[in-house]
Each structure stands twice: as structure tokens, then as C-alpha cells.
Amino acid sequence: MARIPDAFIDELLARTDIVEVVGGRVPLKRQGKEYSACCPFHDERSPSFTVSPTKQFYHCFGCGAHGTALSFLMNYDRLEFLDAVEELARRTGMEVPRETQQRNENNDTKDLFNALEAAARFFQRNLDGSDKAKVYLHGRGVDAAIRTQFMIGYAPDGYSALKDALGTDERRMKLLDRAGLFSKNDRGHVYDKFRDRVMFPIHDRRGRVIAFGGRVLQKDDGPKYLNSPETALFHKGRELYGLWQVKQANQKIARLVVVEGYMDVVSLFQFGVKEAVATLGTATTPEHAELLFRNAPDVYFCFDGDAAGQRAAWRALESVLPRMKDGRQAFFLFLPDGEDPDTIVRQEGAAGFDARLQQAMPLSQFFFDELAKDIKLSTLDGKARLAERARPLLAQIPDGAFGDLMRQRLTEITGVGAGNTNTTSATPPVSARRAAPSQSGHNKPSLVRSIIVRLLHKPSLALAIESTHGFSALRLAGMELLLELIDLVHARPDITTGVLLEHFAERDEAAALQKLAMQDLPGDEDSWRQEMLDAAVQLEKQMLQQRLDELQAKQRSMGLDETDKYELRTLLQARIGRH
Numbered sequence: 001m002a003r004i005p006d007a008f009i010d011e012l013l014a015r016t017d018i019v020e021v022v023g024g025r026v027p028l029k030r031q032g033k034e035y036s037a038c039c040p041f042h043d044e045r046s047p048s049f050t051v052s053p054t055k056q057f058y059h060c061f062g063c064g065a066h067g068t069a070l071s072f073l074m075n076y077d078r079l080e081f082l083d084a085v086e087e088l089a090r091r092t093g094m095e096v097p098r099e100t101q102q103r104n105e106n107n108d109t110k111d112l113f114n115a116l117e118a119a120a121r122f123f124q125r126n127l128d129g130s131d132k133a134k135v136y137l138h139g140r141g142v143d144a145a146i147r148t149q150f151m152i153g154y155a156p157d158g159y160s161a162l163k164d165a166l167g168t169d170e171r172r173m174k175l176l177d178r179a180g181l182f183s184k185n186d187r188g189h190v191y192d193k194f195r196d197r198v199m200f201p202i203h204d205r206r207g208r209v210i211a212f213g214g215r216v217l218q219k220d221d222g223p224k225y226l227n228s229p230e231t232a233l234f235h236k237g238r239e240l241y242g243l244w245q246v247k248q249a250n251q252k253i254a255r256l257v258v259v260e261g262y263m264d265v266v267s268l269f270q271f272g273v274k275e276a277v278a279t280l281g282t283a284t285t286p287e288h289a290e291l292l293f294r295n296a297p298d299v300y301f302c303f304d305g306d307a308a309g310q311r312a313a314w315r316a317l318e319s320v321l322p323r324m325k326d327g328r329q330a331f332f333l334f335l336p337d338g339e340d341p342d343t344i345v346r347q348e349g350a351a352g353f354d355a356r357l358q359q360a361m362p363l364s365q366f367f368f369d370e371l372a373k374d375i376k377l378s379t380l381d382g383k384a385r386l387a388e389r390a391r392p393l394l395a396q397i398p399d400g401a402f403g404d405l406m407r408q409r410l411t412e413i414t415g416v417g418a419g420n421t422n423t424t425s426a427t428p429p430v431s432a433r434r435a436a437p438s439q440s441g442h443n444k445p446s447l448v449r450s451i452i453v454r455l456l457h458k459p460s461l462a463l464a465i466e467s468t469h470g471f472s473a474l475r476l477a478g479m480e481l482l483l484e485l486i487d488l489v490h491a492r493p494d495i496t497t498g499v500l501l502e503h504f505a506e507r508d509e510a511a512a513l514q515k516l517a518m519q520d521l522p523g524d525e526d527s528w529r530q531e532m533l534d535a536a537v538q539l540e541k542q543m544l545q546q547r548l549d550e551l552q553a554k555q556r557s558m559g560l561d562e563t564d565k566y567e568l569r570t571l572l573q574a575r576i577g578r579h
Contacts, residue, residue, distance in 0.1 A: 004085060004096065009070070010494050012085065015092040018069040018498065019053045025076055025290045027322045027398045038322070040076055040286070041065040050518070055457065057498030059518055066514055067505070068498035076287075078235060080109060083206075112233060115166070115175040116201075116209040122165055123153025123199040123212075130154045133198055136217050140263060141346060146270050149245060151201045155194035155214055162192045180211065180228040194226065200262040202234070202280065203244035210234045213241065213262050213280065225261065227281050236280040238287040241265055243295065249274040255298040257357065258284065258316070259341045264302075267342040272350040276341070284316035289323050298329045300357055302341055305334040314370055317363060321393060324363070326400040331360035364406060367393075368413060383414035447535040447542075448478040449516070454528040455485050456517040459500050461529050462489035471539035474546060481509055544575055 019035055022028065028035035028051060039049035039060040048062035059066040065075070073084040082096075089096050127133050127147070133154035137147060146152075155162065162181060167173040173190075176182055183193045197214030204210045211228035228234055242265040246253060249269075257276045259265060268276040275296070279288055284301070292299045301316045303309035313332050320330045333356055335344060345353045361369075371389045376382040390410050397403035410416065455462050468483055488503060489495055497517055504510045521528065551568045554560060560568065 004082075006492060008094075008097070009085070010492055010496075010499060012088050012092060012094055013056060013068055013070060013496055013499055014494050015094065016056075016069045016088050017053070018056050018058065018072070019051055021069040021088075021091075022051050022058060022072055024294055027325065027396075029399060039063060039065065052497070055497035055517060057496070057501060057517070059514060061518075064511075064514075066501065068496070068502055071502065077205075078233075078238065109233075111175055112179060113208050113210075115172065116179050116181075116211075116233070118166055119162060119176065119179070119181055119212070120151050120153065120199075120201045120209045122162060123155055123201075124151060125153075126156050126161075127152065127154040127198075130156070132217060136198060140267065140342070141270055142266055143270065146266060149269070150242075150266055151209070152266070153199040153201070155192065155197045155199050157196035159191040159195065162194070163190065178231060180231045180234065193228075197226065200241065200266075202228070202239060202241055204233070204239070205244070207244050207248075210239070211236075211280075215262060225281060236282050237285040238291070239280055240277040240288060240291060241280055242269075242277040243291070245269065246275055246277060247295070253296045255300060255357075256292050256296040257300045257302055257341075258288075258292065259302045260304075260312075261340070261342075264341040268345055268353070271345045271353070273345060273353055283312060284319050286319045286322070289316070289319040293320075293323055293325075293328050297327055298331070300331045300333055300360055302333045302335065304340070305337060309334060310370070313366065317367060317370075318393075320363065321367075322396040322398070324402050325398050326402055328402075330363040331357070332363070332366045333357060333360040364409060367406070368409065372413075377413065383416065386410075387414045387416040446476065446478070447538050448476050448482050450535045451532050451539075452478065452482055452485060452513075453516050453519060453521060454532045455482075455489065456497055456500065456513065457521050458525055458528060459485075459489045459495050459497060460493065461525070461532055462486045463493060464529055464533060465536055471536065471543045474539060474543050476539075476542075541575075544571055547571060548575065 019028065022037075023035070026037045026040045026049070028037050029047070031050075033052075033054060035051045035053070036047045037049045037051075038044050038047045039062055041049075041060065042063040042065075044062055049058065049060045049065075051058045057066060057068055058072060067075070069088060070081075070084050073079050073087055074081060077084070077087075079087065086096055088094075137152065142152070162176070163173070167176055173182075177190070181193055182190050184190050194212060194214040197216055200213040200215070201209045202211040202213060211231070211234035213228070214226045216222055216224055227236065230236065240258075241262055245265075246256065253275060255275055257268070257273065259268070259276055259278050261278055265276045265278050268274075277292075279285075289299075299320070301313055303313045313334070317330070317332075324330065335341070335356075341353070344356065348355075368386075368390070371393075372382075372386050375386050377386065387410060394403065394406055394410065397406060462485065465486055468486055472479075472483055485500070488500065492499075501510070501513055501517060504513055523531070548568070548571050551560065551564055551571070554564065555568070
């Protein structure tokens with residue numbers, strides 16, 4: 001399989017701002033020269049995730065996740081390597097070599113996508129032949145154009161319709177199983193997961209089918225909706241049903257309306273509201289929130305007005321709050337009892353539904369109303385309780401006007417000064433939490449380690465070391481690693497810290513290099529260069545002494561030949577000259 005040239009990747013990452021890439025998906029706060037956030041790869045309350053613009057890499061002190069902008073896209077957006085390369089290339093205006101794109105296709109993943117596409121076409125064909133499914137959709141007002149736009153289909157009744165049609169060999173059976181289309185009973189019998197259901201294919205950001213949602217035709221035929229299980233391609237907490245269709249229908253997306261069900265999305269599209277998406281049977285996650293705001297500045301959450309709807313709205317608010325950068329807005333629309341977007345839009349049309357959206361509650365109002373529900377704000381105790389409830393939540397809002405205004409509003413309601421809002425949940429700066437090794441007393445770092453640390457902070461410093469001949473044979477711990485780092489930078493002069501660390505990602509040295517790269521290093525680039533060169537001179541002195549010791553030991557044990565004697569005299573003169 002062809003590789004994308006290292007030089008292309010180096011240039012791609014050199015042109016990419018990792019803070020911009022990560023910050024578009026995770027709310028970052030500046031801490032000194034770096035940025036911090038709660039880690040997007042594991043649950044945590046205090047931020048242990050840091051992004052370095054100078055080193056162009058990210059690192060989590062909690063779970064150990066780390067890498068470049070490229071690996072971040074692969075892990076956060078669940079992209080294949082080539083897809084992540086193409087995404088960064090698109091952002092930077094670079095073009096991935098064509099032959100590389102064609103040869104680097106992951107055949108296994110490609111076959112999995114093909115299997116899901118084949119299943120979607122199978123369901124579509126069966127919809128054409130099912131009167132009861134077409135009657136159901138007609139009754140819901142879904143016409144043929146919308147059915148085609150969303151690739152809506154029908155899974156036949158029976159236990160093996162899909163298996164019999166597509167599972168023609170063992171490999172195809174395994175692919176369909178991995179795609180989440182089969183179930184297995186206690187006796188090990190494999191059968192179709194979706195049976196007698198209207199099928200809604202779920203698309204990824206490139207329009208490829210990655211999963212399905214199936215809806216029963218009759219109320220009493222099992223769970224109302226059945227979703228594909230999590231697979232290598234499908235993670236329900238990171239996908240939004242209908243987002244692909246929204247992107248195709250709108251040149252510019254001014255807003256997104258988040259509803260609960262597939263049919264809500266389809267009905268809104270049918271009546272002209274072409275900005276609706278749905279979470280996939282789960283609460284709004286932080287990943288959903290980031291995905292929503294990456295595509296639209298205004299997000300409307302549409303829920304039932306009952307207690308369950310209120311809880312769902314609050315969970316959405318908790319996911320949205322840390323992502324409320326300036327320019328973003330969130331609203332909450334609660335529908336009357338017994339109504340959902342599907343019924344509302346059919347009764348009132350797109351204009352009526354839009355009028356309801358215009359009256360939706362801003363996040364700020366919902367936030368304070370919900371927190372104050374069981375509080376008597378007429379009392380000092382009640383105001384204090386509201387202030388204590390609000391403070392840790394307000395501390396999650398990114399720096400900017402919205403956060404300032406929310407804290408100002410808290411002061412207006414309670415009379416409690418919000419100047420110290422962040423103190424209750426503040427965490428020490430990232431740099432204070434770093435486990436930097438002691439550099440005093442008996443634990444002074446070695447010269448080799450001293451150079452490695454400086455090269456990790458600024459790889460191009462290695463170019464100042466024109467030759468390693470003067471110390472390359474030193475028998476010191478870490479010497480082979482140091483020589484490899486220097487050689488790597490000389491071969492790839494524009495390499496960044498992030499790419500350098502990725503080079504060692506699968507190696508035993510990876511963890512240690514990560515720690516050294518995150519270590520605080522006083523001074524600036526000029527001082528690091530001089531310290532590195534001074535350390536290199538000391539290594540050369542040690543190299544000279546090591547060779548002198550070897551020759552003198554040989555002289556005592558077996559004597560020296562003329563060549564050895566000449567070398568010994570030369571080394572002794574060199575040592576005198578160095579002193």
C-alpha cells in the first residue's frame with residue numbers, strides 16, 4: 001500500500017493551526033502559552049487536556065491521549081487516516097497526491113461501507129414492493145421525493161430476508177454482522193436485526209451510510225425505534241440524523257433545529273423546514289453540541305413540555321454551556337402536551353413552526369429559570385443557594401462577552417458579586433500540574449536528557465548540531481535515542497514537536513518523550529540553543545575521556561601498538577587544549 005510522503009505530511013501539519021482544529025470542536029481556554037480544556041476522550045470535571053500552539057500537539061494528563069492535528073481528527077471525528085489528511089488539506093488549500101489517495105483506500109473499511117450501502121438499497125427496493133409501508137408513509141405525509149432524499153426503505157417481515165438476499169458468502173455475512181445488521185439468539189442462530197420496520201439510513205459527514213434506525217408500523221410491535229448498535233463506523237453519541245441532508249439542502253446553514261425522532265426530521269423537511277436534525281436515541285452529548293455549532297451559529301432544541309422534556313433540555317444545556325463562544329446562540333422550544341414537531345408542522349405549516357421557534361426561550365433564561373425552580377429568591381438564603389448552584393456552571397463558559405453577561409445577570413438576580421465566579425471550580429494551571437522532574441541536588445538531569453528536552457520543545461535546534469561524530473560512541477543511557485532524533489530533524493528540517501512524537505508513537509520511548517515534551521522549560525529559543533550546544537560540548541569531552549580510559553586500560557593489560565600510541569597522544573593533547 002502506498003504511503004503519503006513524510007514531506008507532504010510535515011508541510012500539511014506545518015500549515016495547520018492545531019488550536020484552530022481542536023478549538024473548533026472542544027472549548028479551549030488560554031493558560032499562559034498553551035490552551036486547556038476538559039478532555040474530549042474521557043469524562044472529567046477538571047481540565048487536564050492541553051493544546052500547545054508552539055509544539056503543535058495535544059496531550060491529556062488524565063488519560064494520556066496525545067498527538068497532532070491529524071491524529072486528533074482521526075480520534076475525535078472518527079476519520080480514517082486518508083480522510084483526516086484530506087480534511088486538513090482542504091483547510092490549508094493543499095492537494096493530496098492522487099495516486100496516494102487511490103492506493104491508500106482501506107479495503108476492509110471500504111467493504112464495510114459497501115455492505116451498508118447494499119443493505120440500504122435492499123430496504124429501498126422492498127419499500128417499493130410493500131403496500132403497508134407505503135400506506136404508513138403516505139399517512140404521515142411523506143412523499144416519494146422525500147423518501148428518495150432520505151433513502152427511506154422497509155425491512156421485510158421474517159427472520160432472514162436481508163441475510164438471504166445479501167449474505168451470499170461467509171465474508172459478506174461477517175461484514176453485515178460487523179455493520180450491526182444481524183442478531184444472534186441463545187442457540188447461536190443468526191437472524192435479521194431489523195424486521196417489519198420502516199428503515200431510515202444514517203449518513204456520515206461524507207454522505208455514506210453508517211447505520212440504520214427502524215420504526216415499527218404498529219404501536220404494539222416492539223420498541224417504537226430500533227437503532228443499529230455501535231460499530232467501527234457508527235458511534236451514536238457523535239452522529240446526528242439528517243445532518244447530511246441539511247448540508248445538501250442549504251448552501252449556508254443559519255440555524256439547526258434539534259428534534260427527537262427520525263419522523264420529526266423527515267416531516268419538517270416535507271413541509272419546508274430543512275434545518276432539522278435528531279440525536280439517535282440518546283441525550284445530547286458534548287460531541288453533539290460541538291458538531292451542531294460547527295455547522296450553525298444558532299441551535300434550537302425542541303422538546304416535549306413534560307418533565308422528561310425538561311430533563312432532556314437541561315442535559316442539552318449542560319453539553320452546550322462549555323461551547324458557548326461569542327457568536328453562538330442556543331434556544332429551547334417546549335411543545336404543548338401530546339404534540340411533537342411532526343404534528344405541529346402538519347397543523348401549522350412551516351410558517352407556524354417558525355413562529356414558535358421565534359418565541360423559543362434563550363439559553364440564559366432557561367438556565368436561570370431552571371436553577372431557581374425550587375428556590376425562594378425573596379430570601380437571602382435563596383439568593384445564596386442560586387449563586388452557589390450557578391457558579392460552577394458559569395465557570396464552564398468560554399471567556400468572552402456571553403460569559404461576562406451571564407455572570408452579570410447572576411449578580412443582578414442575587415446581588416452576589418460574580419468577580420470570583422471561577423474560584424470555586426478553578427484548577428491550577430496546566431503547567432503547575434506537570435510532573436516536571438527535579439533539577440536540583442542529586443537528581444540533576446543528564447546531558448543527553450537535557451538536549452532531548454530542548455529538541456522536543458524546538459526540533460529545529462538540532463540543525464545547529466552539524467555533526468554527532470564527537471559524541472556518538474558514548475555509552476550513555478538515551479544516546480541512541482538522541483542520535484535518532486537529531487538524524488530525523490536533519491532529514492526533515494520542518495518537523496514539528498507533534499510529528500516528532502508521532503514518529504515514536506508505537507515505540508517504548510513514547511511515554512517518556514511525551515512527559516519530557518510537556519515539561520516546563522525556562523528561557524527562550526536562543527537560550528535553549530546555547531544550552532544545547534554547551535551540553536554537546538560536554539558530551540564531546542566525555543567521549544574524549546571515555547576513549548582515553550579505554551586506551552589506558554588496554555595499555556595496562558596488553559600494551560599499545562603504534563596506531564594506538566598515536567591516538568593516545570592526540571587525545572591527551574586535545575584534552576589539554578580543551579582545558
